[in-house]
Amino acid sequence: MKFLIPILVVMMVSITNAVTAQNTKTITVTVVNATSDTGEIGFALYNKDNFMGKPIEGKRSEIVDGKSTVVFENVPSGVYAVTCYHDKNNNNKMDFSSNGMPLEDYGASNNVMAFAPPTFENAKFTLKDEDLKLEIKF
Template sequence: MSFITKFTASALMSVAMIASANNNAFAADLQVEVSGITQVKGEILLALFDQKGRWLRTAAMRTKTAATGDKVVLTFSGLAEGEYAISAFQDLNGNGDLDRNLIGIPSEPYGFSNDAVGNFGPPSFEDAKIKMDAQNKSIRIRLN
């Protein structure tokens, strides 16, 4: 390898390492306390959405935990700066889906970030969005 090739490869490696370190430096954790759990059974499932166009369709991340008391705490780790919205529900029967009645109203407890509510349907991404910066953040969602 010539000196120039070695120098270029070394420089590119350094840039990649710095970029990687910078990305990790801006990664933050979002801690979510879910309250309003009235039945200690099933699991609490959270879905995090990072784009308005994917809201309630394609989650960027998911997490879950057993419903062990009247509230639980879950964490999304390594989030970049940006806007996110979260949907939550308690899966009482363990089927992994938010069950609904005959007219489409959820029959299991559910909630959204900012405790956002919708009119004749779920809230908008705009109503549920939270802004993450380089700092860790804690929010609360109350199940209905």
């Protein structure tokens, strides 16, 4: 009897993990037009509640021939947005001039380019039943 309970717990955890893995997808994001291969691209995955705050997940990727790709894995279905920036000097932050203008290139999902920071409404997309691939242009 004392062996039965741990075995049941292990089985329940295994089944839960298998079901969770089946209900999640991947989001592959590629920046296709970085102006140089210097530095890295920083990517952030958001939902509406945390947009431009602490991301659900952040990743960094090297740049090769002007392209940089990351994969966000095990993402549940929902509405999300991705932002990214070219960290040319590898200081792990986006740099701004004294007047507040960005000194490094940036972009967001859906490639809406406005003379303002990205908004969730412009950058949002829906992750449903299939893995998703996004291209972002600076």
